Amino acid sequence: MSFLRLLSRNRLALAGLVVMALVVVLALITPLLPLADPDVTNTADRFKRPLGDAGLLGTDHLGRDLLSRLLWGTRLSLAVGVAAALIAATIGAAIGIVAGFYGGRTDNIIMRGVDMLMAFPYILLALAIVAALGPGLLNALIAVAAVNIPFFARNIRGVTVSIAHKEFVDAARLSGMGDVRIIVTEVLPNVIPVIVIAMSTTIGWMILETAGLSFLGLGSQPPQADLGSMLGEARSALITNPHTSVVPGAMILVIVMAINLLGDGVRDALDPRLKSGALSRPMPATLVRRDSVPPQPRTEDEAILALRDLKTEFHVKNRVYKAVGGVDLHVRPGECLGIIGESGSGKSVTALSVMGLVASPPGVITGGAVYFEGQDLIGAPYETLRRLRGNRVAYIFQDPLATLHPLYTVGEQLIEAVRAHHPTSRDEARTHAIDLLKSVRIPNAETRIDSYPHELSGGMRQRVGIAMALANDPEVIIADEPTTALDVTVQAQILSLLDDLRRERGLAIVFITHDFGVVAQLCDRVAVMYAGRIVEEGPTAAILGAPAHPYTARLMACVPELGGGRRELAAIPGLPPVVDNLPQGCAFADRCHKATDACREGEVTLVPKGPDRAVRCIDPEIATEAAQ
């Protein structure tokens, strides 16, 4: 089972598992062990030290054998803790699933009740319940389980709500399933991992809390021993005979710690987000691990930004995804370069690599160079990168709602962009920010500057994103699918704005997109990417008019164009290769109708085809002469 394999890979969790297994086995075989009766008092032999003549751990204030009491107490505490967790999880999950699945008024009423219970300070409610039921271990168990039910209910409700709104639940309805059936077969299997996680991470708590109530004298009653009551009874002799306190206390610590380690392991193994290693924070700049530095190209001296043989990989567990497998690109001042490709082609990673913004881990730049005005940025010190970011090379990202900070006003974010590079006063920066908003044609800039991103429409937000990129008059703007999340009518406005700005300001733009129409309208040159490499590059009109690479040609044929009426579309058979397992030779060979054995042998290089054009194909669609 993959779950156990994942769990065993986590050394700490394994340690917790071993300790817990040991404790559980000990607790299970306690009745079989040759132990003294835990409840027989012998006041003559009271407070015997451990490792003395009165048993391994000595005796307590009534002369009872501590080892025996410890094992019996552990048995009881474990049983009570686990029982409380099971009860709380079962009832809480049932409440949560019902509330989350049915929603509406049912949900509202149930959750108000849960909130009411959660309005109590936690242990206080347990105390009140014990006060009503009377002291005793069973009552302590009930109290601890009861106060934990709201936590489970709330947690499980949240998960259920998100699952109940998933499309597969709608699909199940359309398959003719009723509510109960959907809860049991569609919702529950997806909620169970969360219940298990919640239980494994709270079981330690439950043991602590029942021990706590016993410690206060409200749980197990004398002479019955559980770990909490042992500690409680030992308290009065703490100073004179600390071993009677240390023994049960240390046992609780060991058990709870082992459970917590194990619980974390279970969580890590079951949580799909953690499984893929996603829950790691990206470092300030992408990791660089390269052996050699390619020299700056001579021929592209006029280029402001030049990428040479750039290689960026993602290292996830044992797999290496070659997202960018050796990319050469350059952009001149005032030029707009388009990078076009399907998802997974490496176009965005290429763009983010320029300023070291690829999330690392798992991203690593493993080779190549990025020359900005002749200076290599790959492996440059963080401070050098920071001074260039947003100042000389700025970015515009795809989804303007996710890319703006939700808790700062537009103005604050613009002012920060300015002041990160130019020490100006707040007032000056604010005036500048208003000018920026006006330059991207935001109406009422003076009032809009104090809006939060969520108060603006998608198009407005993307204008703010552009304004932020312009804040320090950069030489280069890298726009990563800036209009993909927008509606067509808004997209048209944003594209024409970008086009005007670049002509007014002489900006170099690197524009990443998957849309040929956008490239055609905005870009001077275009590079087509497939499986992490550039397969074709050249002036936009030339490539769109006569694509040289079979992939470009066939991809263009796939895209329906407006005005063509109803028709059969050309399709490319197969799927793009996964970049952790690229084939030998041409990555497109498997989908290419012209592929021969030669395509699958050895490296296919990007060869020049006429002025300013290049293609990575041994049998291009057009002859070299025709490209001219």
Next chain:
Amino acid sequence: MAGYILKRLFSAIPVLLGISIIVFLIMAMIPGDPATAILGSYATPENVEKLNRDLGLDKPLVQRYFIWLGNMLQGDFGRSFSLNRAVLDEVMERFNATLILAGTSFVICSVLGVAAGVVSAARQYGLADKAITFAVLLGISIPSFFLGMMMILIFAVNLRWFPVSGMWPIYGARDLSALLSHLTLPASALAVVATGVIARLSRSAMLEVMRQDFIRTARAKGVHERSVIWRHALRAAMVSIIPVLGIQAGFVLSGAVYIEMVFQWPGVGRMLVDAILKRDILLVQGGVVFVAACYVMFNIAVDVAQGLLDPRIKT
């Protein structure tokens, strides 16, 4: 903003009513009748009946609830038979001591917990992260009462840095330095678990936020990394940290009961345990309602803080 605070205050009314009903119902569940418990060996049928009448226990449940509620609203929480004192007076006095203890602990755990979580997340997998993660694990696994006992043994008995127990010296001035020296051990022992929980949550909240697109935007703008973490990431992470602070305040406030027992702190928790063991129902009832009501008010403050932080919450 004032409107928002007012709205939150109004929303507390049903919660407070709900709390009073829950407490009343829990106490009404008590098997046997309180009169027998109060009278003990003096319980003759006539005495029990008379006391039941005096306590209003012969009336129907709903009527009893409203009488009790009405009295409480007038500040009459009843009389504790075990202390022979007005419940409210006793609770207020004891709550004062608990507030000093829990308040100090709450400040310690909030500041330390959030700071540790942020540092831990910012240096994920680094030495500081590993050390903090281990300390947190230890902290959330140790029972606070056991920790308190060990602290007494080490810092009070062996090292003699702090007094063993109590809130004030038996002889000598009741000044701030005396209070602080008595407060240090119990407040720290009480803070440990909550610090661990807050640190753990802050770390994961920070990691979650650090992966968001707007952090990449901040970096792409060339903002200093220090500012990326403390200004951009922490601010967004606080949205999920603040509710946890609210819940942890409840843990600290009620978890104080263990520490008060260990350190002989004259707080409301110890009073409740004594009252439960003596079956002094009115004292338990009054104490629980009072503390819960204070906690509700505190949570309103938390909500308001959240509203100030996050403009997306409608005011």
Next chain:
Amino acid sequence: MTAALKLSGLSKTFPVGKRLLGPPRAFVRAVQPVSLTVETGETLGIVGESGCGKSTLARMLVGLLEPTTGQIEIEGEPLDNADPATFGRKIQYVFQDPISSLNPRKTIRQIMEAPLRNLHGMDAKARAARIAEIFAAVNLREEFLDRYPHEFSGGQAQRIGIARALAADARILILDEPVSALDVSVQAQVLNLLAGLKAKFDLTYLFISHDLAVVEAVSDRVAVLYFGSVVEVGPAEQIFSNPRHPYTKLLADSAPVVGRALKAPEGRETELPDPLNPPTGCAFLARCPFASDQCTSTPPELVEGETGHSVACHHPI
């Protein structure tokens, strides 16, 4: 020929700001009363931008949402209760996000069997035969049946979604942005597959998309939705080349097209009307170059023109 699907006055209103007791604070009309007819064997395309109500409309058609007003007729029979199970045999749905429409904890076989068992009460043998038939039709290998959804690419998962919809043996398929989560090279595969299936099984499609070119390429007729209303319906080959409603024209002019110079069809930044405070007249008023007083006061009705080209505009182009 009876219409496969007929909607009359179908609308949906959502409450906003629900309270524990008592009525909600406000209502938002996501879909204004819509009347449309889809002929048997036809593909009706529905286009509109985000927030225009196209998904709400689609969900009402399969019974996932109860309409506030109006009626749905399938092959002449009215369906008035929002029960997906009764809808399921007649009309099925293909979801936008192929992966999230498949339960991650079920095998493809379990997913495929659900409609066969629940809607048609087939026994195990009949189910296996039917699944084999459908899988052959959508070009999926039967070995996929015992795998879990996460093992599939978006294109494959969408084929499975289509196969599930076919399994219910419904004659009408609602395709809600079925290719917008897919890459263009895969998108064409799925669109062609859909066209083939339609011919093979005599299906009727309602094809919803925000991509004008895709809609035009697959539809017989196209309806344009704006702010919850149908503003224009017409034959696919006419509607974008000869738009009659100013909004349709704006859409057509905004789509980036190879070989057309870049210009913003709208000079100023414009926003959709506020759903909480809808305009009294035409919803497109604020963005319309031809707006008049009449547009401010009365909302235009959808009026049938020649060759089945209808438009809801006081001043059609």
